Amino acid sequence: MQIVKSILTNNPCYKAGRKISVKGLMLHSVGCPQPSARVFVQSWNGPNYNSACVHAFIDANTGVVYQTLPWDHRGWHGGGSSNNTHIGVEMCEPSVIKYTGGSSFTCSDKAKAQECVKRTYDSAVELFAMLCTMFNLNPMRDIVSHKEGYALGIATNHGDPEHLWRGVGLNYTMDSFRADVKKKMENKEDEPMTNDERKKFNALVDAVGTLTKKVDKLEHKMIYSWVDENMPDWAVATVTKLKKKGYLQGDKQGKLNLDDNMLRMLVINDRAGIYGE
Numbered sequence: 001m002q003i004v005k006s007i008l009t010n011n012p013c014y015k016a017g018r019k020i021s022v023k024g025l026m027l028h029s030v031g032c033p034q035p036s037a038r039v040f041v042q043s044w045n046g047p048n049y050n051s052a053c054v055h056a057f058i059d060a061n062t063g064v065v066y067q068t069l070p071w072d073h074r075g076w077h078g079g080g081s082s083n084n085t086h087i088g089v090e091m092c093e094p095s096v097i098k099y100t101g102g103s104s105f106t107c108s109d110k111a112k113a114q115e116c117v118k119r120t121y122d123s124a125v126e127l128f129a130m131l132c133t134m135f136n137l138n139p140m141r142d143i144v145s146h147k148e149g150y151a152l153g154i155a156t157n158h159g160d161p162e163h164l165w166r167g168v169g170l171n172y173t174m175d176s177f178r179a180d181v182k183k184k185m186e187n188k189e190d191e192p193m194t195n196d197e198r199k200k201f202n203a204l205v206d207a208v209g210t211l212t213k214k215v216d217k218l219e220h221k222m223i224y225s226w227v228d229e230n231m232p233d234w235a236v237a238t239v240t241k242l243k244k245k246g247y248l249q250g251d252k253q254g255k256l257n258l259d260d261n262m263l264r265m266l267v268i269n270d271r272a273g274i275y276g277e
């Protein structure tokens with residue numbers, strides 16, 4: 001998901017400068033056949049545009065998110081009390097539809113319309129997953145559409161965006177949307193690995209494991225305190241002899257504290273006859 005920051009600094013809503021504590025997310029769709037988010041960014045970023053302002057537009061041609069207000073800024077998107085609690089995001093709509101009144105429209109190219117709508121839906125899922133994580137929201141409880149907001153008494157009487165999904169013949173619902181956001185939040189691995197990639201990845205994990213063991217051995221030298229099964233076979237006779245002769249006595253508890261290099265030195269000297277028979 002690509003987010004382009006395009007804050008509407010000239011919109012009176014931005015200038016009002018009020019902040020909210022984000023309690024939920026409201027999904028909208030623009031309600032006119034304009035797929036380009038840039039067109040909205042340009043026309044809404046003026047001092048005379050004093051009736052609406054949202055936090056983001058999702059472009060229907062590219063799926064790119066244009067962030068138009070800081071996320072915790074109070075927006076003018078839902079009407080009613082939802083403006084005090086909810087982030088509002090508009091999905092742009094395909095150019096191949098034509099409104100005939102209210103939320104009814106005709107469509108001249110169903111395949112193209114569905115492609116656009118699917119694109120904004122998928123981006124909205126990603127964006128809402130990110131925002132739920134950012135504001136510690138529960139996607140199943142804290143996401144509503146503008147239409148649902150009206151039913152809850154927190155927004156004005158609009159039918160978006162469900163009217164668009166239904167109108168282009170897609171079986172999206174707000175329940176499917178919430179479930180998809182939840183799934184996105186749980187599934188952090190965006191694109192699952194192919195079998196070949198998985199094999200390579202596992203080989204890499206094994207190689208790192210082997211290296212780690214080697215480094216660990218180098219950093220933490222084995223210390224031999226006793227003549228036991230840990231001591232290498234080739235050193236046992238020499239060490240036993242040196243203990244018997246009293247050359248090796250260890251510390252107060254009798255711990256020898258010998259590392260590998262010392263064992264090798266002692267064995268070499270022993271072979272050279274330095275410690276006698």
Ligand SMILES: [Zn+2]
Nearest residue numbers: 028146158160
């Ligand atoms: Zn709306």
